[in-house]
Amino acid sequence: MTTSLNVALVGYGFVGKVFHAPLILATPGLRLHTVVSRDAAKVKADWPEVQVVQDAHAAFADPHVDLVVIASPNDTHAPLAIAALRQGKHVVVDKPFTVTLREAHDVIAAADAADRLVSVFQNRRWDADFLTVRRLIADGELGRVAEFHSHFDRFRPVVQDRWRERDEPGGGLWYDLGPHLLDQVVQLFGLPEAITADIARLRDGAQAADYFDVTLRYPSHRAILHASTLVAGNGLRFAVHGTQGSYLKHGLDVQEDQLRAGMVPGTPGWGIDARSGEVVQERDGRLVTDIARAEHGDYRAYYAGMRDAILQGGPVPVTPQQALEIMRLIELGARSSEERREIALG
Incomplete structure (x- = not known):
């Protein structure tokens, strides 16, 4: 070598x-x-x-x-x-x-x-906004986290003829975006105690899942993961609520759009998200909003x-053990949705 x-x-x-x-x-x-x-x-x-x-x-x-x-x-x-x-x-x-x-x-x-x-x-461990969330939680700026919301919504109302949207093994949004959102949460908080999932087909003519709403139960907080192909006007990416404040971020990490546009990774501006998130905290009896210092993302x-x-x-x-953990959650989430109940990890 x-x-x-x-x-x-x-x-x-x-x-x-x-x-x-x-x-x-x-x-x-x-x-x-x-x-x-x-x-x-x-x-x-x-x-x-x-x-x-x-x-x-x-x-x-x-x-x-x-x-x-x-x-x-x-x-x-x-x-x-x-x-x-x-x-x-x-x-x-x-x-x-x-x-x-x-x-x-x-x-x-x-x-x-x-x-x-x-x-x-698992490239989205290096999203700018996720790195910012990770820093804020690690530094204790939000206090003890009570609610963690992660959205990955898009507006794609027309079903496309491609394997990702067909009713076949590994197709659908849960297998496409679920691994990203689950991996980020496990990186922050470890494995949950239980999972409750609602995975559905909401678009006209959908063959595979195009929506999911998943709750991960932890001892002292909840993590809610959401993705849909029929969201035109929300744009929420993260909402993290803790005992000392909240972090709110709208808009997706820029690296995918930069790659689509042909930008060379590592050139000036790479991984810099102009839509910085906001930290909302109480000061002197009133809520104050500050722009959060954003980390730079870099999939490289x-x-x-x-x-x-x-x-x-x-x-x-990303270790093999971590890969196994996410695949286990993917399967348990699918089972939870099919059986319409919470499933403990045990």
């Missing part, structure tokens, strides 16, 4: 093209060596020097490839990850890690058997962490 890692990216749809490829190329010590895609012209138009192959297993067998990134449809994550690990490659899987908890255990067992690293891409931190874990033996940025 050299001081630079060759990366094979499996999948060049929206996630592979907009997120993974630019972040890999912008991370020192990583080189986008191969892309697995049936549309070589699409890849070459963006990255003419990158090798393109149609067969993922050909990329796995390439002795020059050190790290495989899987950004293919959700139901292919587990078999592709296991195949890459058996060829001796380190593996990053886009969220959700797998479709089932059983598959997650199988992937981790394959990594252990191959003595290779596996991780799931995930790939820098993977690079260092492979080359220097450090911890992966």
Whole structure:
């Protein structure tokens, strides 16, 4: 292994093209060596020097490839990850890690058997607003948290013909955005005592879930996670209420929009959110609102962490155990919604 890692990216749809490829190329010590895609012209138009192959297993067998990134449809994550690990490659899987908890255990067992690293891409740990929330809670500026609200709402009233919106394993909003919101909460508070979920199809013609409202029960607070495709006018991202005040943030982290616009990660303005949140606290018997100092987001931190874990033996940025915890919550949430009841983690 050299001081630079060759990366094979499996999948060049929206996630592979907009997120993974630019972040890999912008991370020192990583080189986008191969892309697995049936549309070589699409890849070459963006990255003419990158090798393109149609067969993922050909990329796995390439002795020059050190790290495989899987950004293919959700139901292919587990078999592709296991195949890459058996060829001796380190593996990053886009969220959700797998479709089932059983598959997650199988992937981790394959990594252990191959003595290779596996991780799931939880880039939203490095959202600017989440980093700000994390700091405010850690510093005690809000006191003891009583309510934590996390929204990821969009207005997409027309159902699209794409795998993410079909009634198939790993489809729907719970598997798309649920892993992000669950991971952020667990990073802040650890695992909850219980979960109650309402997962539904609300749009006309919806084939898969396009709405969820989930409550995580903790001993002294509640965390409420919400996502919908039929919200045109709210824009709330975080509302954190504690014994010493509240933090309110509207608007999503800017990095996705910056990547969509073709901005190179790390260039001036990268990860800087102009819509700073507000801290509301009582002073001298009245409520006062201050602009919260916003942290800078940077999704490259995930790939820098993977690079260092492979080359220097450090911890992966998202551990296999953390991947298992989120998959367990995903399954329990789906079960809670189906059975219409709270489910304890036990």
